[in-house]
Amino acid sequence: MSGHSTYEPRTGVEKWLERRLPIVRLMHDTAVSYPTPRNLNYFWTFGAILVFMLVVQILTGVVLAMHYAANSAVAFQSVEAIMRDVNWGWLLRYMHANGASMFFIAVFIHMFKAMYYGSYKEPRELLWILGVIILLLMMATAFMGYVLPWGQMSFWGATVITNFFTAIPLVGEPIQTLLIGGFAVDNATLNRFFSLHYLLPFMIFGVVILHIWALHVSGQNNPLGIDTKSEKDTVPFTPYATLKDVFALVVFCLFFGWFLFFQPNYLGHPDNYIQANPLVTPAHIVPEWYFLPFYAILRAITFDIGPINSKLGGVIAMFGSIAILVFLPWLDTSKVRSARFRPLFKIFFWVFAITCVMLGWLGSRPAEGGYVLAAQLFTAYYFAHFLIVLPLLGFLETPKPLPTSITDAVLAKNGGHAHPVGAAASPEKH
């Protein structure tokens, strides 16, 4: 797919660079001449949206850090000062706080797209796994960022999450003490979380580069899930993908802007405007919305499983729900990528998607009565989807016939006339 480079250095500067550091060629091959399948839909714009959100978080974060003070005595006040005293501080902080939510909305859509169109299958397994690593790093970053304002939810969220580690037999407690640097979450915890919250986004940036590199080796998947076979199946990245990405970005920014300017605290929690108090736990501890499905899975394990007590069981289930994604390329036994040609998978995909949404909702409910039972059922189904449904479907399902090529499918849909402007205008030969 990556093919040979079509770049020709023209100006003197380009020629000078070409012999020393062919960076212009790299940019040209990645973002201009790179061939993208001609049938990509708008779900494929979320990659660009994610890169944009990472940049937004880093830019706003770096300027927030100029005013923020990572000390438990003053952290809360320094964030309030950002909101009231710092020029444009309210805007920068709301961009950063809501930006984290937008980042997760985009990453979830991006992942469900990959699942629907089978983008994790051969030869894109590693690309998918790098994505799972990015998700994990994002979760760690967002968790530590949420501790920084040192409100009640910050403090108790940090307490609950770092206590996960005490579930591990023998070494659990020393590990937890090492992580928080004391016998309870305190100033030492806040300081190191700030240091790591600053560092991790740059590590994400590094993994994103690997992710894009892997993408450009295997090529993009597409809604049909079949390989591109000839140049006719593709269009150059610029202008086709670039402009489509920019348009999608503008629409996404409208969505972001609506939260930012009209509902800046809708996705947050009012308890986080109360300064951290180590002697009072809020009545309901709820994590940020993007952690809710995982939180529901954690709380669903209220029973002991053999030698594993409920606490360790919950932590294993929660981490397992993400770890299992790593094995998805091998758990799905079907060779057909796109759900368009997998009538049964299509149904189970939506059942799975609803399961995830329901888990999210249950994560926001108190852990009592019917909610617990419901969370247990959906947790069981979450794992069954990966461990039972997907492996079996590959054998039981009869896929629909695949089109011979992307171009054929596109032309059939458009009555055999349309061809993309700019693609080779030769008559279709078979």
Add this chain to the structure above:
Amino acid sequence: MANTASPADPTRRDFLYLTTGAMGVVGTAAALWPFIDQMNPDASTRALASIEVDIGAIEPGQSITVQWRGKPVFIRNRTPEEIEAAKSVPLAELRDPLARNDNAAADADASDANRATDGMENILVMVGVCTHLGCIPLGQQGEYGGWFCPCHGSHYDTAGRIRKGPAPENMHVPVYTFVNDTRLRIG
């Protein structure tokens, strides 16, 4: 560089390679350790403080919370009914069979007697941290009249023993001594 020894024969050079490599590994590990250990509690946190608390003013049925090593400690003056309720529970019904009392043997059973001190059994002292994920349970609440943890719904009885919900252990009893009838030293 002619070398007549067969590949199976370790040469002087092989020996040097291996020992250099081994020293390198040890050296790297030694250099890494300060980077990890700096995260552990520092000297000021470790300086194990003990505190003294006046418990004379706690009426039966009341409890107070004090802070010790950054954690809350519950001191509850239990009513005779609460003690009776805790005593009447058959041990087989308890989810965690161990006393978790730093003043008793590590394998002591979770009977009410092992949770409190002989002669002062109305006074129950516990680290007020839910053994699930570390929230602070609310006193005088829950299905067993002891404590209820709102975070994920753990119920503790009037001896602070876990009875229902995701928490795996009874709340921990720290080391403490009675200085006199109204003063308690924790730590």
